[in-house]
Amino acid sequence: MLEPELLTAAGPHRRRQLLSHLEALDGSLNALGGGLTVRSQPAAATIADLLAHVDASALYYNADYSAFARRRDGAVVKRLESEPLDVNVFHGNVVHEPGTVLTKAGSLSQVFSPFHRRWQDTPMAPWPDPGEARVLVASGVVLADLDTDGEPYQPGGEAAAWDRLNEWLEHVDGYPDTRDIPGIEGTSRLSADLRFGTLGARTVADVVGTHSPGRAAFVRQLAWRDWWAHTLAERPDLPSRALRPDYERIRWRTAPDELEAWKAGRTGYPLVDAGMRQLAQTGWMHNRVRMVTASFLVKDLLIDWREGERHFRRLLVDGDPAQNGGNWQWAAGTGPDAAPYFRIFNPTSQSEKFDPDGTYIRRWVPELAALDDKAIHAPSRLGPLELAAAGIILGDTYPEPIVDHKVARERTLAAYKRALG
Numbered sequence: 001m002l003e004p005e006l007l008t009a010a011g012p013h014r015r016r017q018l019l020s021h022l023e024a025l026d027g028s029l030n031a032l033g034g035g036l037t038v039r040s041q042p043a044a045a046t047i048a049d050l051l052a053h054v055d056a057s058a059l060y061y062n063a064d065y066s067a068f069a070r071r072r073d074g075a076v077v078k079r080l081e082s083e084p085l086d087v088n089v090f091h092g093n094v095v096h097e098p099g100t101v102l103t104k105a106g107s108l109s110q111v112f113s114p115f116h117r118r119w120q121d122t123p124m125a126p127w128p129d130p131g132e133a134r135v136l137v138a139s140g141v142v143l144a145d146l147d148t149d150g151e152p153y154q155p156g157g158e159a160a161a162w163d164r165l166n167e168w169l170e171h172v173d174g175y176p177d178t179r180d181i182p183g184i185e186g187t188s189r190l191s192a193d194l195r196f197g198t199l200g201a202r203t204v205a206d207v208v209g210t211h212s213p214g215r216a217a218f219v220r221q222l223a224w225r226d227w228w229a230h231t232l233a234e235r236p237d238l239p240s241r242a243l244r245p246d247y248e249r250i251r252w253r254t255a256p257d258e259l260e261a262w263k264a265g266r267t268g269y270p271l272v273d274a275g276m277r278q279l280a281q282t283g284w285m286h287n288r289v290r291m292v293t294a295s296f297l298v299k300d301l302l303i304d305w306r307e308g309e310r311h312f313r314r315l316l317v318d319g320d321p322a323q324n325g326g327n328w329q330w331a332a333g334t335g336p337d338a339a340p341y342f343r344i345f346n347p348t349s350q351s352e353k354f355d356p357d358g359t360y361i362r363r364w365v366p367e368l369a370a371l372d373d374k375a376i377h378a379p380s381r382l383g384p385l386e387l388a389a390a391g392i393i394l395g396d397t398y399p400e401p402i403v404d405h406k407v408a409r410e411r412t413l414a415a416y417k418r419a420l421g
């Protein structure tokens, strides 16, 4: 069932990835003599419609915690009230179900570390019995009729997802050393599989285990993922309202040209530009660079974090209201366990530290490729001769910085101070 509202909200990368997973699923069902029934209409109507044609005794689905998903699932359950149907809901999108990892006082921890400790100590719910299934063929939209221009970010289907997980097992022990370096393949690239369910979070946690520091560090990230999902389950407004109410008083700037320059990867800060171009071209961005680009929008341009949240959510192949909303609130300092607002990333030092030889920048901002490893982080600091030697004309082949970081930092500190009293 392709919810029209979700399909429209998804940008080209997520759409393509979804359709390639569906094609693979259809292929697996074909091999069993069946096929995937695809309907593009709201869920409640689709299910009622299907029930008229299929002799079903039970409905199984995975819970999702966004405001939209709750409305959708509520409408389905309501529509089915009068049916003799056994409705079963699972929480397969997370390791632990929201509401099962709580403080002694019975609430969701507002700080990640204690949540993580309890999360580790919480026994996993037993796997449900797979049961018997009969594969049916029913009519619907033919997948080939849907818009699938271009290649997906990753090969679709469960088998391809398992290949990625198995490949990652050969590298996961090095994760603490590689995870922050965007110029290398130092992270798992499993986020889209977790997003679509081609791999379950529990499966990944189980298979990886915690028997080395690298594995434990990796599984800790899955706990972050659960934490944001649990937070969304409690606060469906996570993507749209500051969880710390005082932060709603911040007076954001309206600066459409700067917002557009950020989206296009033309801010004059090479690491920021590299990240934004990677996102636009592929639908994925390295986590360290997500943090830097998000911080740049909020703290250097003083533009409302919700503008960035919407842009990321549309374009990211792993875009998801819990993870995206939570991480944007973290970057803006408006959410739980966020760094204090006065800790502001310096985009140039972040670049020097995490992309020291400029590999990542050269890949995504090729007009700077001829600069040496030191100069590539801040072309605006170079003199005309050095720029000319690298074939760069500032303000023409590559932009001047759209903002002075030092000045912007002071402006942001003042705006946050004013809001927070």
Ligand SMILES: Cc1cc2nc3c(=O)[nH]c(=O)nc-3n(C[C@H](O)[C@H](O)[C@H](O)COP(=O)(O)OP(=O)(O)OC[C@H]3O[C@@H](n4cnc5c(N)ncnc54)[C@H](O)[C@@H]3O)c2cc1C
Pocket (backbone or CB within 6 Å): 179, 187, 188, 189, 190, 191, 192, 194, 195, 218, 221, 222, 224, 225, 228, 285, 286, 287, 288, 290, 291, 294, 312, 313, 316, 318, 319, 320, 321, 323, 324, 325, 327, 328, 331
């Ligand atoms: C501003 C911003 C927006 C983000 N938006 C999303 C989003 O929409 N969807 C999304 O899945 N992740 C999001 N992240 C988190 C993180 O950047 C990605 O999960 C990660 O980069 C995916 O790459 P990977 O699978 O190689 O990660 P790995 O480093 O291999 O991590 C393994 C898994 O742990 C989880 N994980 C890792 N880091 C985080 C984190 N900070 N928060 C929550 N889960 C995490 C992911 O499921 C990831 O696949 C965002 C981060 C920031 C700073």
